[in-house]
Amino acid sequence: MPGKLKVKIVAGRHLPVMDRASDLTDAFVEVKFGNTTFKTDVYLKSLNPQWNSEWFKFEVDDEDLQDEPLQITVLDHDTYSANDAIGKVYIDIDPLLYSEAATVISGWFPIYDTIHGIRGEINVVVKVDLFNDLNRFRQSSCGVKFFCTTSIPKCYRAVIIHGFVEELVVNEDPEYQWIDRIRTPRASNEARQRLISLMSGELQRKIGLKVLEMRGNAVVGYLQCFDLEGESGLVVRAIGTACTLDKLSSPAAFLPACNSPSKEMKEIPFNEDPNPNTHSSGPSTPLKNQTYSFSPSKSYSRQSSSSDTDLSLTPKTGMGSGSAGKEGGPFKALLRQQTQSALEQREFPFFTLTAFPPGFLVHVGGVVSARSVKLLDRIHNPAFVGIMGNTRSYKLLDWNSFNSDEPETRDAWWAEIRQEIKSHAKALGCHAVVGYSESTSICEEVCILSASGTAAVLNPRFLQDGTVEGCLEQRLEENLSTRCGFCHIPYDELNMPFPAHLTYCYNCRKQKVPDVLFTTIDLPTDATVIGKGCLIQARLCRLKKKAQAEANATAISNLLPFMEYEVHTQLMNKLKLKGMNALFGLRIQITVGENMLMGLASATGVYLAALPTPGGIQIAGKTPNDGSYEQHISHMQKKINDTIAKNKELYEINPPEISEEIIGSPIPEPRQRSRLLRSQSESSDEVTELDLSHGKKDAFVLEIDDTDAMEDVHSLLTDVPPPSGFYSCNTEIMPGINNWTSEIQMFTSVRVIRLSSLNLTNQALNKNFNDLCENLLKSLYFKLRSMIPCCLCHVNFTVSLPEDELIQVTVTAVAITFDKNQALQTTKTPVEKSLQRASTDNEELLQFPLELCSDSLHSHPFPPVKEHLESASSNSGIPAAQRATSVDYSSFADRCSSWIELIKLKAQTIRRGSIKTTVTVEKASPVGDGNFRNRSAPPCANSTVGVVKMTPLSFIPGAKITKYLGIINMFFIRETTSLREEGGVSGFLHAFIAEVFAMVRAHVAALGGNAVVSYIMKQCVFMENPNKNQAQCLINVSGDAVVFVRESDLEVVSSQQPTTNCQSSCTEGEVTT
């Protein structure tokens, strides 16, 4: 079924001089889609040609529309010789294929050449006419939306979360084809760029088909990666979570749904509000809409009759309040059974999401991970798989013991690993894995495949309809409703998969919780955290002999378990040193190089109020008789204790004192000076159990038995805290800070160091690596000092080993400023909350009117302070109807911006003259002023380039995302043969990354957006050959193009009549303010 693609080439500017004689260029443009090519006229002798072409029309299948990129080539006409290419623009037209995303792509695109970089810009307009296809056997999947965001996108509501989708496409790498010997580097690079563009289009289409099969309409947490396997090919693979999303419409349309009594009842148990009065005010959770029918209504109505009274007494459960501890077992079994049925039909119950709708996550088990070493030319089986984190058990499979003869596909490799993950999750008593991700590390012909996630028990109501009985539902929700629910262990206490130290939850005191919790997800928004979080990193290097093929693979798989173990120990030590008890966003990266392995784990440490206070770190010497040694040990011990105390102060960790008796937790046994135990492996190819547990003891004991251990302790203490005013984390939001101001700065920093090849030892290597990371962080703090107080969020480290003695570290993060004064106030609230844990009614009360007005606010986890303010103000005697209009911004996606219009709006609001509008006018005036100022700043105000914000987070502080325009997924290659002239490797890469940013921004702006969220640089492969004066770099980035509206502007717009909608083009003006 065809669609019609229309392209118009308007003009060019800043073109390079192609004709030395005249210092001008005779440019024309070739527009290519699939196999069809159109050309514009030659615009003679100009660096700013105005082609103003006709509409070039391509009639194509929608399958092609999804796969193919639009290729625009700018050339210089030459009468006597071949035309010279100036550069190209690839435009992914996918965003035009969704019904509600962008309708037109129009704007200035940088003309990019793989050898020369950006060479001028071209103005292009692209449109698509798409006809509906009702063919059931179609191969296209137009209309399925893709999001990189690993949470439910802000202006949508998840109706059903279907689950895991994956796909993988393999092709030969053009760089390694025979033809590459005779073609130019430019041709080779372009072939590669084009191929990858095609492959990712195809991949996306195939995933879309799978989603349609599952009856979903979107993929959330879409992660696409490239494996450059060299000779053996090019793999493009993607994973994601299929969902059925529903766009949040204006509350007016939504309100009637709340009026139905049965609906109303459904919400009650979910919110667990002890005050029945608020129920009658007609609440509606953000997760409900009419299309969602997960349970038979009759079971519901039966339930609802008693729910009000039951729920007002939270502690009263079906099993009786006295035996809360025992209750866990049968209940969990029931729960598991229920959800299993929901998940059974799924091959892999995985979710790439890291943040969830409230109530989705019931329990979290711990991190599960699996790794496998493969040889790329030949097929081998998993060498190593393990469970990490809480579970602390390892299985080591000798990869030699399996030797299948039949060739496997890469699909099978991944399937194996996923199976492994699934079984680990089961062992933890969990039926699902959340925060799931996959990665590879390739060196020559050896490839390490890794997968990791967090084992979890989920609330089935989101997964499928009709499987949940009402009674279970209610119990479940009771459980959920406590803010500590997710910490409670999902596994059976008596039949634990690994030894752990359990105590009663410090929050509800009914359920058991582990002493520490490791997860790969973001901190749930409703979790109670004490103090602030911080970035915790474990860094590790291991030397490895150079070897070939199988010997190499064996060596690597032998090293892996030790690395995992050490990384884990380091994480645990550092966590204790910080006085915290949980890790979120854990990401362990193991990189393989020619002669070494690198491990880098990053996570955000927090103090969860529900978990027990972590004990200190105890140092034990091996030779207690030696007096001076003892002294040294005690000195170290003192230092450690001091550091812990200092950290507690720094991160404001001051948990409320709760006497042990009340909690009823076992009194810690006397300290056992037992060493961290690593059990011997039973036999060569059998399972090796690594016991990482630390027994039932209060303090964590580090035994110093040799100089290595001493080094380790020293290295623990060398980590310098960030300078005052700085915080850092690798999760979306910094726990303990929630009053962000609007200034954000996304950045990428790359460092490569060359190791001195002489006598490298593990320690020296570790130290070098540690210094590299620490210095990099210090540099970032210094560079961003003007933003203090600020927080580096989503700090994402990537390590690669491009050559023998080179270590490359790439960091992408965003710095967000926050208001220090407010921060102080808000940090107190969690403490208060934890003290009066049950009395959250206040907050619940406040949330109700909000939910009534607009779900989007609720699903916006971000500025609770503001929400509360707003809700507080809305509580103060403004009738509900009026409120509804006041937050009715979803229908105002298109806003106005120019100050004249703003003034008009102001005039209007003044005429209306209600309480609400006076507030609005006040808030509007600074905006207006800002615009005035801009206009009057004379020479530079006429800039045509709109600001496009970029952030790795899923939100923009102080702003509301009103529209998702589509996924941005771009792949660039840049090569140079004049490295020195371009400022050496630093100059080359600096320019290239700046160009990549520019191209991403240009594409977003052309789609009509003003920001990229969930931006990620997935690959940055840098190769150099200084002797030949050459370098090459490949970069792959992705993100979601969005339109956002500043909250301050929003109020202006929303307070006036819906009829005064302004053009969407105004967004361009708006962003310059």
Added chain:
Amino acid sequence: MTSELDIFVGNTTLIDEDVYRLWLDGYSVTDAVALRVRSGILEQTGATAAVLQSDTMDHYRTFHMLERLLHAPPKLLHQLIFQIPPSRQALLIERYYAFDEAFVREVLGKKLSKGTKKDLDDISTKTGITLKSCRRQFDNFKRVFKVVEEMRGSLVDNIQQHFLLSDRLARDYAAIVFFANNRFETGKKKLQYLSFGDFAFCAELMIQNWTLGAVDSQMDDMDMDLDKEFLQDLKELKVLVADKDLLDLHKSLVCTALRGKLGVFSEMEANFKNLSRGLVNVAAKLTHNKDVRDLFVDLVEKFVEPCRSDHWPLSDVRFFLNQYSASVHSLDGFRLECGGTIWAHCNLHLPGSSNSPASAFQVAGTTSVHHHAQQFFLYFQ
């Protein structure tokens, strides 16, 4: 462990004003780091020297990439590679085109050619400004000169439009371009006491009143070149000193008007003929290029120095010059009912000329004579 590569790229390009200054001043990375260390930044931030080195390198690299765009500021506005807020863009441009007083004083009025560029190292050693910085400033002058040389319209407007400079800086550049174009001699020892501000003030008045643009705004190169016709006309002023009666009459008119008002009346009375002759001769000679170049030297020699040797206070010089040109009107054959507006116009500009009023006035005042004379001839012929 050596660092091979070390970069930081922000979505919004970070600009550190201090480092930008150091870069513009032509310091090498090592020198800049040393200077930053001395400024005590390490103590303030707790950073290490290595961090500072990396930061400085990074900024230098960014500036280096930006430099190409700064050569054509409108490009900086429309480019897509660096996302810089408008206020920062303005700052970058303004600072890049800013110049050192000491340097501009050396180059003012010289031909902006390769030859002059070769002498930059002498200037560098003389002024203590780094050679890099000298080159940048020189290249800026040259670039602006080349762009606006052949352009129609107001000189200041053209500069502002093509280089997005602030009003003040654009005026300064107009002066520099004007001086370079007419090659006025400013380097003589006698002129050393005059600052760039003084010359810029003169240049502005001359552009307003002496150039083709002042006559007809549709002419080519209107603000760059002096109006030849006007210079020709100035010759006719000679009658003021050649005709003895006229000279006496003029003198008596001036003396009557100024009697009692001038502290140096007697000196003025004694010197009137000399001064008048000096002024008129300077004006009459301006048809020759050589003399145009020496305009300022001549003025100082023929008018300012006699005044100075007699210790004329500034206010007296002003009175004298005002009266000197005003009296011309009442002479026979010089009737004119202009006066008011033109004088008001000139006087508005006079006091605000410069921080060194004495010197400024002496030249500026002289200029206004010619200004008036020009108007005069315009009306009568």
